Amino acid sequence: MLPAHGWEDACVYERILLAYDGSAEGRAALREGALVAKRCGAQVYLLSVVAEAPGVLLAEGVFAGPGGQEWEVYRKVLEDGVERLRSIGLAPVATMVTGEPAAEIGAYAKKIDADLVVVGHRRPKFLERWWSGSLGANLMDHTRCSLLISRKPITDEAFQAELARIGGRGG
Numbered sequence: 001m002l003p004a005h006g007w008e009d010a011c012v013y014e015r016i017l018l019a020y021d022g023s024a025e026g027r028a029a030l031r032e033g034a035l036v037a038k039r040c041g042a043q044v045y046l047l048s049v050v051a052e053a054p055g056v057l058l059a060e061g062v063f064a065g066p067g068g069q070e071w072e073v074y075r076k077v078l079e080d081g082v083e084r085l086r087s088i089g090l091a092p093v094a095t096m097v098t099g100e101p102a103a104e105i106g107a108y109a110k111k112i113d114a115d116l117v118v119v120g121h122r123r124p125k126f127l128e129r130w131w132s133g134s135l136g137a138n139l140m141d142h143t144r145c146s147l148l149i150s151r152k153p154i155t156d157e158a159f160q161a162e163l164a165r166i167g168g169r170g171g
Contacts, residue, residue, distance in 0.1 A: 015116075031154045047105060117143055119150065120149075
């Protein structure tokens with residue numbers, strides 16, 4: 001549960017970007033971002049980034065667009081996120097893009113003039129960290145707004161209790 005700090009009545013977040021990949025960490029970030037959005041009455045933007053992996057790039061060259069199966073998986077992930085947000089009374093604007101995640105999240109945050117970007121945290125394995133660096137550090141380089149990196153899962157019970165406490169706030 002998010003602690004109440006009195007900021008919900010004078011919230012500075014009007015446009016919140018939730019980067020969503022369907023993972024457990026992504027679902028936790030979606031919940032945390034949704035609670036902040038409900039408290040603030042903020043507009044929610046949901047972004048799914050199809051990472052430019054070698055397989056996706058090869059498929060683009062052959063099929064003139066992102067790989068069909070991979071693109072479909074990400075489309076379903078995005079639809080899942082939209083449904084989760086709608087079920088609690090939010091009206092997200094959903095977008096799917098292809099590219100390097102940190103750069104795409106940063107570019108979209110700038111495009112919508114986001115006040116806050118919310119992402120999940122997944123602890124990378126040693127070689128992933130060595131090869132790709134820190135997503136959080138990359139995002140800080142690509143964004144000019146606040147960045148919330150969700151690290152604590154919210155149980156169903158705590159999520160529902162917080163929604164009930166917030167009540168009809170949000171949009």
